[in-house]
Amino acid sequence: xxxxxxxxxxxxxxxxxxxxxxxxxxxxxxxxxxxxxxxxxxxxxxxxxxxxxxxxxxxxxxxxxxxxxxxxxxxxxxxxxxxxxxxxxxxxxxxxxxxxxxxxxxxxxxxxx
Amino acid sequence: xxxxxxxxxxxxxxxxxxxxxxxxxxxxxxxxxxxxxxxxxxxxxxxxxxxxxxxxxxxxxxxxxxxxxxxxxxxxxxxxxxxxxxxxxxxxxxxxxxxxxxxxxxxxxxx
Numbered sequence: 001x002x003x004x005x006x007x008x009x010x011x012x013x014x015x016x017x018x019x020x021x022x023x024x025x026x027x028x029x030x031x032x033x034x035x036x037x038x039x040x041x042x043x044x045x046x047x048x049x050x051x052x053x054x055x056x057x058x059x060x061x062x063x064x065x066x067x068x069x070x071x072x073x074x075x076x077x078x079x080x081x082x083x084x085x086x087x088x089x090x091x092x093x094x095x096x097x098x099x100x101x102x103x104x105x106x107x108x109x110x111x112x113x
Numbered sequence: 114x115x116x117x118x119x120x121x122x123x124x125x126x127x128x129x130x131x132x133x134x135x136x137x138x139x140x141x142x143x144x145x146x147x148x149x150x151x152x153x154x155x156x157x158x159x160x161x162x163x164x165x166x167x168x169x170x171x172x173x174x175x176x177x178x179x180x181x182x183x184x185x186x187x188x189x190x191x192x193x194x195x196x197x198x199x200x201x202x203x204x205x206x207x208x209x210x211x212x213x214x215x216x217x218x219x220x221x222x223x224x
Contacts, residue, residue: 006155009153032210032211034212034213036213042217043203043215043216043217043218044156044203044213044215045215046212046213049212089155089156091213093210094210095209095210095211100146100158100161100171100210101207101210101213103155103156104155105153105154105155106155106156
């Protein structure tokens with residue numbers, strides 16, 4: 001089955017810095033890669049996703065890049081703000097098939113004012 | 114739309130007691146999931162239901178049972194609770210394996 005590794009487990013940055021979280025996956029058939037943000041005490045919610053037919057996607061201060069050859073994808077947050085502090089999860093799945101999503105273990109991002 | 118709802122929000126059980134966690138979604142999704150979340154372990158899949166009438170084991174199914182009551186509802190049952198089942202439980206739904214929508218979670222403590 002699919003295996004997703006996520007690094008780092010904890011990331012501490014100063015407000016205004018950039019943050020990068022990386023994930024690798026094992027199954028080359030995976031074609032859908034979402035990122036979820038979970039604030040303290042809340043439910044995970046989708047913030048951005050990318051499908052295998054594109055290499056990069058941006059939404060304001062967040063972007064995701066995908067390298068299918070190397071089987072890794074990354075979340076980039078620019079100009080971080082204290083409200084970006086949360087746990088971020090990556091996931092991989094085969095969209096439209098029988099593969100269930102596999103999640104990374106999460107990255108706790110702390111943005112210091 | 115309420116999205117995904119879960120009951121109860123909090124529960125304290127004694128070892129050996131049983132309980133059922135309820136989940137419902139109003140997005141007409143075919144797939145529903147139950148996860149547990151423990152510190153440092155991410156989201157681990159307990160059971161899932163790819164469509165009404167089917168259920169399958171996930172990564173950590175031992176000690177749990179599920180019922181897909183209809184397309185909207187997917188319940189998780191602990192027959193004899195153990196302290197190792199102390200966790201936060203999330204229900205989620207999706208269309209096939211697309212974006213997952215999570216419920217608010219149930220915080221369960223087993224004494």
